[in-house]
Amino acid sequence: MRSIKILVLALISIIVLSACGTSNNNGDGDGNGNGDGDTYKIGTSVIVEHPSLDNALKGFKKALEDAGLNVEYDDKNAQGDQNNLGPINDAFVADDVDLIFANSTPAALSALEATKDAKDIPVLFTSVTDAVDAGIVEAMDKPGENITGVVDLHPDAIKETVNFIDKYFPNSTVGLLYNSGEANSVTQIEAVLAAGEGTSLTFKERTVGNSSEVQQAANSLVNEIDLFYIVTDNMVVSALDSVVGVANDQDIPLVVGEPDSVAKGGFATFGIDYFTIGYRTGEMAVEILKDGKKPNEINVEYPPEIQLFINKEAAEEQGIEWNADWDEDAQFIETATE
Known part of the structure; x- marks a missing residue:
């Protein structure tokens, strides 16, 4: 009898563990990445390496770190060639990342194109001078269905x-x-x-x-x-x-x-301070990944000062x-x- 009881308990444990394993990497089972212990996949793309863009990326990552999110980053650099951005962002979509961080205008345009049939992947941009004129969003207060962010040019x-x-x-x-x-x-x-x-x-x-x-x-x-x-x-x-x-x-x-x-x-x-605009973009990422907001619920923002x-x-x-x-x-x- 004792061995039967042990067997029953073992079966119950297996069932419970299996049930826990069906809730995807988002922890809460809703597919939106809102669980406290989740690990998120974020693809970051940049047109070229230089200090301002580097600091924007550092600020972005620091905001997610401060919010306590566990993130696996796939950092990609187009090495100054816009033709490299398409394959980079297509790979992010194929990998089904939880979010794309597009650092520069060319990176944002490429990410928007790559996700046109994958609107469930949010895109956040920064280091973009004029998101409206570039065709990334319709207006500062009308972000795209799956894209928003912080521009890098203060109006003055x-x-x-x-x-x-x-x-x-x-x-x-x-x-x-x-x-x-x-x-x-x-x-x-x-x-x-x-x-x-x-x-x-x-x-x-x-x-x-x-x-x-x-x-x-x-x-x-x-x-x-x-x-x-x-x-x-x-x-x-x-x-x-x-x-x-x-x-x-x-x-x-x-x-x-x-x-x-x-x-x-x-x-x-x-x-402006590029770390600051990157950090604010990271806060937007937290709102999306942790709090369940949609990009079109967050207006595009200017630098503060x-x-x-x-x-x-x-x-x-x-x-x-x-x-x-x-x-x-x-x-x-x-x-x-x-």
């Missing part, structure tokens, strides 16, 4: 930067260097030119097709400009060291689009005469050492 950032240049470097010819194949860059250049109307500034443009062309394009502007203004173009920023070298050698002020480029040797920017950042060392390297106003107005960043 370019205007404030152009006004800064006009105030402290009046009558300058400003060199604009960008990739015309990148939608976010074209949007920013158009905004720069619009902000420059009515100022004392004039503008000279050069476009590049890959990062190896950046230094040559910068050198081609040396005799035509008084100042460089590099927006948050992923291709140019990935090769910013070459522009910094030209600016330093030729005593040309280098105004940039975000603080990480200031830390790489740019002189000044009215910019902008700040004037200045690199004193870069100012000296680029032959810039110091203005006492900057001591009161700016947050100072030192050039990062490798």
Whole structure:
């Protein structure tokens, strides 16, 4: 009899364990990833590696860590080639990830295309300049069925930067260097030119097709400009060291689009903290994965604020005469050492 009782108990244990095992990796059995002990699969894609995008990814992951979520990440880098993004995001869909984090405009557009027949996979983006103009969402308050996120351009950032240049470097010819194949860059250049109307500034443009062309394009502007203004173009920023070298050698002020480029040797920017926008995007991921929200229930957001950042060392390297106003107005960043 004792052996029969043991056998019965063993069978009961097997049945109970089997029942527990049928509730999928979401822990609560509803398929929505809301269980406390779940492990989530998140695919992250980025167009190219550079400090701003790296910090956005760090912020995103930190938000999920702070929320106590267990996450397995599949981090993919397109190495500057938009053609690589399609296979990356198609693989995420094939792997049935719980969420895609698209870091940059090309990555977001690719993720949106890859999930057009897989709307159950939410997509969150950041480091996107204009999600509406790029066709990612209809409006800031009308996110897509399965996509939303945080843009990286504060509405006043370019205007404030152009006004800064006009105030402290009046009558300058400003060199604009960008990739015309990148939608976010074209949007920013158009905004720069619009902000420059009515100022004392004039503008000279050069476009590049890959990062190896950046230094040559910068050198081609040396005799035509008084100042460089590099927006948050992923291709140019990935090769910013070459522009910094030209600016330093030729005593040309280098105004940039975000603080990480200031830390790489740019002189000044009215910019945002990419870790912060990545973190906010991570909080959105928590709302979706843990709280059960849908992307179309979360509006696209702007960065919370902008700040004037200045690199004193870069100012000296680029032959810039110091203005006492900057001591009161700016947050100072030192050039990062490798």
